[in-house]
Amino acid sequence: MKAVITTVGKDRIGILAMMANACADNQVNVLDVSQTILDGIFTMTMVVDTEALSVPLSDFAAYLQELGDKNGLVIRLMNKEIFDSMHRV
């Protein structure tokens, strides 16, 4: 399954590294990354493949949320289907 992970928060060193590690630790493959910094607000979207995910998807989503809370970021995982259905006819 493909999912989109978005990370939003105040920019600082190591956010991308932290997110890449979080994915690698759970056997999640990163397919695409795009990031922008607007007025010091860091916004990153990652398209990932969760086929080999080592834990249930909802556990991984909860883990990411918690990781965000700990680091002052909003991190969320969304099944990619949602964007396909909302933005494609």
Place this chain on the structure above:
Amino acid sequence: MNEVRTSEILETIEMIDKECLDIRTITMGISLLDCADSDIHRSCEKIEKKILRLAKDLVKTGEEISLTYGIPVVNKRISVTPIALLCAVSGGDPVEYALTLEKCARELNIDFIGGYSALVQKGFSAGDRELIESIPRALAATEHICASVNVGSTKAGINMDAVKMMGRIVRECAELTAERDSLGAAKLVVLCNAPEDNPFMAGAFHGVGEPDAEIHVGVSGPGVVRAVLAKADKTLPLNEIAELVKRTAFKITRMGQLVGSVASQKLGVPAGIVDLSLAPTPAEGDSVAEILEEMGLESCGAYGTTACLALLNDAVKKGGVMAAQAVGGLSGSFIPVSEDAGMIRAVKRGTLNLEKLEAMTAVCSVGLDMVIVPGDTPAEILSGVIADEAAIGMVNLKTTAVRIIPTIGKTEGEHVNFGGLLGEGDVMHINRTGNAVLIGRGGRIPSPMQALKN
């Protein structure tokens, strides 16, 4: 699979975070017809068993979807066969059914169960009067149960005996819950042309023509539509405003359709309908009144409000209908006063009154909803309000409803707070000109010519 653009991801996230986009409810409709037993205790046992079996994973599934799709699923609800049908078989005190449903709601952590209902548009049959008379006690004794009574339809006309009765029942609901700002009356709706697959409360019930169980979804998205219109140029012609609403409604509904299919698959229950609704919440910005104001009104209630609402209601349906596999329920724009920050303000300002709201109900998806009136409003005046709404629904082939709360102990202009999704608001002025002779007549208003379509 098409690649997804960053701008689309960010647009979606903004809708959810800033514009209050959410799935208002996943509602499981459950037929209780096979639970009817001549012994009411046995009947209740069967109901409990069936609901606990079919809906055991409903809340868990809703939460799982919230987490892995990143979209809040606010409520998980159940609608059941109108309980009056079970009363017809079992007899006994109908409140026992309400308590059984309440027990199920608590055990499963369900937000609301709808279906403490009777359909009496053409007349009363066994169980109907008993159920209706028990509604005030049932709503006072429970927290999660919603009641509804259908008093009219285009095909059947209006049952004025039921209309008379319901004015009194609404008052009794308010009186029995007087210490909670008459909250009981907020969980009772009187309908005309009630849909049988409605996922929204308080009018949800599972009609007899429905399958054994199914999953309905109700979306909510006034905040998203408002934000789109706020960005639009103030000189944009209304036909283009309608286009913007349609596009937005399409996106919102597609999300609802996806969540409905996923929930249906996970629960192993067939997918029912998507209700294409704009359902406001008291949250700032998540308001239907503010959409109308964005179209160019200083305040909701100004002349032009009904025209704006007609455009909105129609564009929501046109945008949503292509996005959903099956459309049903109420589908359109809701105008519940106490649940909509813009409406609450318009009442406080004095620009929105009951008469204007009544006109708006001719073009919105439902009717007079969550209207707070003085606690000493006589029953026959409430019956008059119900009769007028039913007439609008009957003649215009649409659903209309009255959810009116005479808050005991409160007078015009005082503030009432129900909390949560039910919201808050000021007590509105109500016209008390006498109508007792009319209401006292009873009988039936015959169905109109519109009914003769065959």
